Amino acid sequence: MSNLESKKIVISERRKFLSLMAQSVGLSALGGMVWTGYLQEAKSAPLILRPPGARAESEFIRMCIKCGQCVSACPYNTLSLAKPGDHKPMGTPFYIPRQMPCYMCTDIPCVPVCPTGALDKKSVSSQIEGVETLDITKAKMGLAVVDTESCIAFWGIQCDACYRACPVMDSAIKLEYRRNPRTGKHAFLIPIVNSETCTGCGLCERACVTEKAAIHVLPLELAKGSIGGHYIRGWDKADEKRLEGISTDVTTHTKRSEKSATDYLNSGEEMFK
Amino acid sequence: MKYWILKHRFLLMRRMTQLGILALYIAGNSYGFHLLMGNLSSSLVMKHIPLADPFAVLQIFAAGTILGLDVLIGAIIVVIFYLIVGGRAFCSWVCPMNMVTDMANWTRKVLYLEKIERKVWLGRNVRYWVLGLSLILSALSGVAAFEMVSPISMLHRGIIFGMGMGFAAVLCIFLFDLFAVKNGWCGHICPLGGFYALLGRMSMIRVKHNQASCTLCMKCKDICPEKQVLSIIGKESGAIVSGECTNCGRCIEVCEDDALAFGVRNYISSASEK
Numbered sequence: 001m002s003n004l005e006s007k008k009i010v011i012s013e014r015r016k017f018l019s020l021m022a023q024s025v026g027l028s029a030l031g032g033m034v035w036t037g038y039l040q041e042a043k044s045a046p047l048i049l050r051p052p053g054a055r056a057e058s059e060f061i062r063m064c065i066k067c068g069q070c071v072s073a074c075p076y077n078t079l080s081l082a083k084p085g086d087h088k089p090m091g092t093p094f095y096i097p098r099q100m101p102c103y104m105c106t107d108i109p110c111v112p113v114c115p116t117g118a119l120d121k122k123s124v125s126s127q128i129e130g131v132e133t134l135d136i137t138k139a140k141m142g143l144a145v146v147d148t149e150s151c152i153a154f155w156g157i158q159c160d161a162c163y164r165a166c167p168v169m170d171s172a173i174k175l176e177y178r179r180n181p182r183t184g185k186h187a188f189l190i191p192i193v194n195s196e197t198c199t200g201c202g203l204c205e206r207a208c209v210t211e212k213a214a215i216h217v218l219p220l221e222l223a224k225g226s227i228g229g230h231y232i233r234g235w236d237k238a239d240e241k242r243l244e245g246i247s248t249d250v251t252t253h254t255k256r257s258e259k260s261a262t263d264y265l266n267s268g269e270e271m272f273k
Numbered sequence: 274m275k276y277w278i279l280k281h282r283f284l285l286m287r288r289m290t291q292l293g294i295l296a297l298y299i300a301g302n303s304y305g306f307h308l309l310m311g312n313l314s315s316s317l318v319m320k321h322i323p324l325a326d327p328f329a330v331l332q333i334f335a336a337g338t339i340l341g342l343d344v345l346i347g348a349i350i351v352v353i354f355y356l357i358v359g360g361r362a363f364c365s366w367v368c369p370m371n372m373v374t375d376m377a378n379w380t381r382k383v384l385y386l387e388k389i390e391r392k393v394w395l396g397r398n399v400r401y402w403v404l405g406l407s408l409i410l411s412a413l414s415g416v417a418a419f420e421m422v423s424p425i426s427m428l429h430r431g432i433i434f435g436m437g438m439g440f441a442a443v444l445c446i447f448l449f450d451l452f453a454v455k456n457g458w459c460g461h462i463c464p465l466g467g468f469y470a471l472l473g474r475m476s477m478i479r480v481k482h483n484q485a486s487c488t489l490c491m492k493c494k495d496i497c498p499e500k501q502v503l504s505i506i507g508k509e510s511g512a513i514v515s516g517e518c519t520n521c522g523r524c525i526e527v528c529e530d531d532a533l534a535f536g537v538r539n540y541i542s543s544a545s546e547k
C-alpha cells in the first residue's frame with residue numbers, strides 16, 4: 001500500500017469496487033466453509049427423539065421453524081427445545097424419556113399446533129367411521145429396546161415394571177414365560193417388545209428399576225434393521241407370491257458367456273499352433 | 274426529569290415494546306395466558322392469527338420446502354406490517370438483541386472507548402453477503418442455515434424456553450460490539466437486519482428531515498447507529514429513505530431544533546428525490 005502511495009498510483013473507483021467485491025467473496029468462502037462444517041455436524045445428531053407425528057428426521061429438521069408451540073402445548077413438559085450445549089440440532093424439540101416420557105395424550109395437543117407441518121397430523125390419525133380422528137397409538141417416535149444383560153427379568157427376578165407402565169399394555173410389550181432351569185420350579189417373565197405397536201413413548205424406560213434403564217427408546221432408524229428383498233419366507237404363501245413371474249434363468253449373459261464353456265475354453269487353439 | 278423522558282421517549286417506548294413482547298411470550302408459553310404463543314420465529318396471536326419470521330421461511334424455502342399455508346400467511350402478515358412501519362423497525366422495536374447491542378454501545382460511551390476507536394475494518398454491506406450466504410447454505414445443506422446459528426433466536430428462544438449455553442453466544446456479541454467494532458453485529462453483520470433493511474427500502478413510515486430548521490449540530494449523526502443513512506442532514510429536506518434506518522427515533526429525540534420527525538413517506542416525490 002505504502003509502495004503504491006509513494007508512486008502515486010491512482011486506484012480508480014471501479015478498481016476499488018472490484019477488489020472490495022473480491023475481498024467479500026473470499027471472506028464469504030471462508031465463512032461459508034466453517035458454517036457448512038458446523039451445519040453438517042449439527043444436522044447429524046442421530047440419537048434424538050422427536051414429538052409424536054414428526055416426519056423423517058431429514059425432513060423434520062428442514063421444516064421445523066423452532067417456534068416451540070409443540071413444547072408449550074404439552075401438559076407434561078415432556079418436550080423441550082434444544083439449547084446450545086444440548087448437542088442437538090439447535091432449537092428443535094425433543095424429549096428424553098428417562099426424564100419425562102410422552103404420556104400419549106389421546107387428544108395429542110402437541111401436534112395440531114405445529115404451524116409448519118413438521119409434525120404431521122395425518123401420520124397420527126386414523127379413519128374412524130370415515131372421519132379423520134387423532135390416534136396416538138399410530139405414533140412412531142422410536143422403539144423400545146431391551147438390554148438383556150441388565151434387565152433383571154433375565155435373572156429370573158419378577159419385575160414387569162416396564163410391562164405394567166406401557167400404555168399399549170400387553171401389545172407393545174408382552175411377557176414371555178420361560179422355564180427357569182436354575183431353580184427348576186420358577187418362570188422367567190421376559191419382556192419382549194413388539195415393534196409394530198410400540199410408539200416409543202418411553203414410559204417403560206422411565207419405569208425401569210435398574211440404575212440406568214435396561215429398556216430404552218431408540219430412534220427407529222437406529223433401532224431397526226432391514227432384511228432387504230432377497231429373503232423370502234417359503235412357508236408363507238403371501239410372501240412366496242413374490243417369486244411369481246420371476247425368471248428362473250440364473251445364467252449371467254455377457255459377451256463371453258454367449259459361447260458355451262467348452263467352446264470358450266477350446267477357442268484358444270490358435271494360440272498353440 | 275420530564276425533560277429526560279421527553280428526550281428519551283422513543284427509547285422508553287421501544288424498551289417497553291421489546292420487553293412487553295417477551296413478557297407476553299413467556300406468559301403465553303408458561304402461564305396459560307394465550308394472547309401470544311410461540312416465539313419470534315413463529316407465533317400465534319390470540320389463538321388464531323399466525324405470525325412467522327419471513328427470513329426463516331425464506332431459508333426453509335431455499336432448503337427445499339414450501340411450508341404450510343399458516344406459516345406463509347404468517348410471514349406475509351409480518352412483511353406487510355414492516356412495509357408499513359419501516360423494515361428495520363423490527364430491529365429497534367422488537368428484536369431483543371437490540372437491547373444487548375445498545376447496552377454495548379452505551380458501555381462504550383461510558384468507558385470512552387469511542388476515543389480510541391481504530392479504523393473500522395468491517396463493511397456495512399457484509400450483512401447482505403451473510404444474507405446471501407444463508408440462503409445458499411440453506412439450499413446446499415437442506416436446513417435453514419442462519420436459524421441453526423442465529424444468536425438472535427438463541428436469545429429470544431432462550432428467554433422464553435430456557436437459555437442453556439446460549440448466553441455465551443449473546444455475551445460474544447456484546448463483547449464484539451463493545452471492544453471490536455461499534456455497532457458491529459447489528460450495523461454490519463446481522464443478516465436478519467439486512468433482510469429487514471431490504472424490506473425497509475420500500476416502507477412507508479420514515480424519519481423526515483426539515484433542512485430549514487437544521488442548525489447542523491450533528492447530534493443526530495452522533496447518536497444514530499446507522500450514520501450513513503443520514504446523508505441528507507443539513508443538505509436537503511425529505512425522508513430518510515435508506516432501508517438501513519431502524520426507525521428507532523433516537524435522532525428525533527436528540528434534535529433540539531425540530532428538524533427531524535416521523536412521517537409518512539411520499540412515494541412519488543421521494544422517487545424523484547433519489
Ligand code: SF4
Pocket residue numbers: 051052073074075076077078079101102103104105108109110111136
Ligand atoms: S402426546 Fe401428550 S405427553 Fe406426548 S408429547 Fe404430545 S402433548 Fe406431550
Ligand code: SF4
Pocket residue numbers: 063064065066067068069070071092093113114115116117118119
Ligand atoms: S410446533 Fe412444529 S415448527 Fe414449532 S417447534 Fe414444534 S415441531 Fe417445530
Ligand code: SF4
Pocket residue numbers: 143144165166167168172173193197198199200201202203204205217
Ligand atoms: S416405549 Fe415402552 S411403554 Fe411406550 S409403547 Fe413402547 S414399549 Fe410401551
Ligand code: SF4
Pocket residue numbers: 363364365368369370371374425458459460463464465466467
Ligand atoms: S440487526 Fe439483527 S440483531 Fe440487530 S436488532 Fe436487527 S435483527 Fe436484531
Ligand code: SF4
Pocket residue numbers: 480493496497498499500502503513517518519520521522523524525
Ligand atoms: S436515522 Fe434516526 S431513526 Fe434511523 S436509525 Fe438513525 S437514529 Fe434511528
